Amino acid sequence: MRNIKYVRPFLNFYNREGIIRYLEKQARKGWMFAGFGGLGWKFRRIEPKEVHFSIVYFKDASVYDSVPTQELIEFWDYCAHAGWVFVESSVNMQIFYNESEAPTPIETDPVLEVENMHKVEKKKIVTELIRTLCFLAFMGICGYMAYRRSIIDLLTNRVMVSLGFGWAMAFLIAVIRAAEHYFWYTSVKRRAARSGVFPESGSRTVISQILDCVLAVTVLVLFASMFGWKGIVFGVLLLVVILLACIPISRWISDQLYDHQKTKLVTYGIAAAIMLVIIMLVSVLAPHFQVDQFAPPGSRWARYKQEPPLSTADLLGADEAELRYSGWVEETPFLARFEVYTYADYPNAAEKMDYTILEIKIPAIYNQCKSEMMEQSSVRVSETGEIITERYFSIAAAPWGAKEAFQYGIDETDCRNVWLLCYEDLIVEITMSFDPDEEQRLIIGQIFAN
């Protein structure tokens, strides 16, 4: 018959009454709580008996204390004097048991008890708020700098958009937790003062678990949007490795440094280093996941199935079998950018066509994206030594079936085969090795206008 067992009960930090009931029930069944282990909650076999458990919060305990402080040991002495035996602690949370029939509870002033819990949680909540706000501010600054450079590059970058969304969600959840705690504190303190009893806090358990689920789903969505669905495997593996590495590292630090401040500094340093490694990994690996590349046969075209919307075959009637194309897609909920290269692979073929489709999903940014694409200009020196600036100039849009059309060059007499076509929610930049006739322009318009 085994004398030790490990259990992982589905209990939450806020469900203090639930934890106490669970531990007392286990004692009645002959299992005494012996502490938190890596495999779960540890229980050792005893004779079944009635045992009282108590969970209290010692506000001065810190995760950076490698050994119990003098204050904590003194607190245990006080409890031991009343018959309460210390079992286990999880930072501020201290668990005791008492085998007396009707022991005096450790906390006999419910208002003071609420104050203690409030002080413990306030520290955690403020730290979480500051941390998420700092990261959000950092993302905001990076995003603003990227926005100043190119709004198109920013809003097609899945990593930037996802991280910005992720940290905004993390900050929002931290604010909700802070607000929820504040309402709990004011309500419970009033009820405790009125009734003289610490009120049960069942709803807090539910709210906390809902917020934890929202955070977990946010992280999963983040990984999916950054790396694609198969990238979630990579993300989960990365998280598991980090968690498995952090636990022994943190224990080793605690064992080596018997000093609160040194432990705190080293922990912060290691956490910052791990964060930096993750950011570097994401920056290096994400581009391989976030950009969908395609080429026939069996090519992937994120929106247009197996082939690009426009190819030289559509315009020149080239044999489909000799058609070659490749490109990539960068897409976020704000913008999608498709870059395509197509050419006919038959002897002496000279016709080539490259184009970029910018699909604008938020109408409010349409004009800004158009301005950015039109900003391109180049300077060259003519044969007469004159400095000439080439840029996009307006041309007739109707032949292209577009709302607006522009061509790159100096004017209609001196221009290149590069066009910028503006449709309802698409902006298309096309470069061709040939000058399309009216019918070909019409075909292009029919494809993109629809």
Added chain:
Amino acid sequence: MPRARFQTLTEQMFYILLCLKEECCGIDIMDKIPDMTAGRVSVGSGTLYNLLEQFLEEGMTAQTRIDGRRRSYILTEKGRKTLEAEYQRLKWLVDDYARIFR
């Protein structure tokens, strides 16, 4: 406007301060109070620890001795005045009750 801390004392606060009229070890207060009140009032070990810390912060008590892990305290002038004020408040309550019901 929120009431200032210790403007009124709970029963537990009152008896802890009473015990500290003379120098007393913190832990011993846990046994003194039930003896003093014939078992009517008892203070939890956690509550006692926290209140002793708070009285020390407020200057109502002073630490006199440290014997290993056992610390002793005594009431200060501020603590004595707080106790006196609470005694007066309770006396008014008793006098008002006696006037109306007797």
